[in-house]
Structures are given as C-alpha cells and as structure tokens.
Amino acid sequence: MRLSHFEALFFFAMIVSTVFALITKNTPREQLRYGLFVFVSFLFVALAVGWIMYPLPL
Amino acid sequence: MEQSEQEMESTPPPEVYRKPVNLAAALAICSGGWLVPGLSHILLGKWIRGVIFAVCVIVMFALGLGMHGRLFDLVVEEPLQIFAFIANVGVGLPYIVAEKFGLGIGSMSITTYDYGTTYLWVAGLLNYLIILDAFDIAQGRKP
Numbered sequence: 001m002r003l004s005h006f007e008a009l010f011f012f013a014m015i016v017s018t019v020f021a022l023i024t025k026n027t028p029r030e031q032l033r034y035g036l037f038v039f040v041s042f043l044f045v046a047l048a049v050g051w052i053m054y055p056l057p058l
Numbered sequence: 059m060e061q062s063e064q065e066m067e068s069t070p071p072p073e074v075y076r077k078p079v080n081l082a083a084a085l086a087i088c089s090g091g092w093l094v095p096g097l098s099h100i101l102l103g104k105w106i107r108g109v110i111f112a113v114c115v116i117v118m119f120a121l122g123l124g125m126h127g128r129l130f131d132l133v134v135e136e137p138l139q140i141f142a143f144i145a146n147v148g149v150g151l152p153y154i155v156a157e158k159f160g161l162g163i164g165s166m167s168i169t170t171y172d173y174g175t176t177y178l179w180v181a182g183l184l185n186y187l188i189i190l191d192a193f194d195i196a197q198g199r200k201p
Binding site for chain 2: 001002003008011012015016018019022023026027
C-alpha cells in the first residue's frame with residue numbers, strides 16, 4: 001500500500017480525532033465540534049511545522 | 059406554560075450515568091474490550107460508540123500492516139522493545155492473528171515503514187484509552 005505523506009497524515013488525524021472526540025466529550029454536538037477541532041489542528045500543525053522546516057538544510 | 063415547554067425542548071437531555079457494576083465484572087468487560095476493540099462499549103450497551111471504536115482501531119491496524127509496518131515481539135535481549143511490544147499488543151486479537159499469520163514483519167526499505175509502524179503502535183494505544191473509557195462508564199463515572 002502506497003500512501004503519500006499527506007494521505008498518511010490525513011487518515012491518522014481522522015482516526016485519532018474520532019476516538020479522542022468520542023472518549024472526551026459526551027454529547028454528539030460536543031463530540032463533533034471537538035473532533036473537527038482536533039482533526040484540523042493535526043493537519044494545520046503538521047503543515048505549519050513542515051513549512052517551518054522547509055528552508056532548513058536537513 | 060408554553061415558554062417552559064420551549065425551554066425543555068431547547069435544553070439537552072440529561073446525561074445518564076450507569077449504575078456501577080462490580081469490579082470483577084468491569085475487569086471482565088475491559089478484558090473483552092482488549093481482545094476485541096470496541097467490545098467493551100458494546101457490552102455496556104453503547105453500540106454506536108463501540109462499533110465506531112472497533113472500526114477506527116481495526117482500520118488503523120490494517121493500514122499499518124498495509125504500509126509494511128513492524129509488529130514487535132517480547133524480546134528479553136532488547137529491553138527497549140518492550141515499550142513497542144506493549145503498544146502493539148494493546149490492539150488484542152488482531153495482533154495475535156497477525157503474528158500467527160506472519161504479518162507485520164516490516165521492511166525498512168519501503169518508504170511507508172515508519173508510518174506503518176507508527177500506525178500499529180497508535181492502534182494499540184488508542185485501544186488502551188478506549189478500555190479505560192469503558193472502565194469509567196462501567197464504574198458509573200461517565201455517562
């Protein structure tokens with residue numbers, strides 16, 4: 001199975017945010033809001049850190 | 059009167075806490091949840107949540123195997139592998155089945171090896187969190 005970096009990140013964020021939301025919040029509305037927040041945070045932070053590291057000679 | 063009915067409709071339903079089950083039953087439920095991800099919530103009557111948890115953990119585990127991640131065994135000579143083993147074994151029956159069929163050997167030459175290994179770890183660690191959640195529900199600490 002060949003997933004790109006972004007696809008691997010996307011599926012990881014989706015699954016982990018779903019479990020986190022269901023574990024930490026009780027009502028469906030809270031779960032949806034928190035799950036979306038965690039999911040978007042995963043993607044945003046990963047992309048931001050990626051761009052920050054881009055000019056570094058690694 | 060009409061206003062109070064409207065207020066009742068707009069307020070969310072009260073959260074129902076379970077009557078605590080005894081510790082032995084709670085541990086048995088958690089053991090079931092360790093063996094089959096999501097089973098503990100299903101046993102506690104939370105069908106939808108249990109099915110979603112099962113799908114999440116099993117899909118993550120399958121993706122990890124598909125990306126040629128590595129499953130770690132308990133090797134006494136390499137003590138640092140114990141942590142990886144603990145993370146892997148958290149997924150329960152799928153780990154045992156995968157080991158039985160020789161899956162999860164891992165191939166470092168494949169670019170997705172690291173991702174796959176991480177997926178396999180996180181699948182097990184998520185299942186530990188799910189088991190703890192089920193324990194709290196069984197003890198009446200969570201709705």
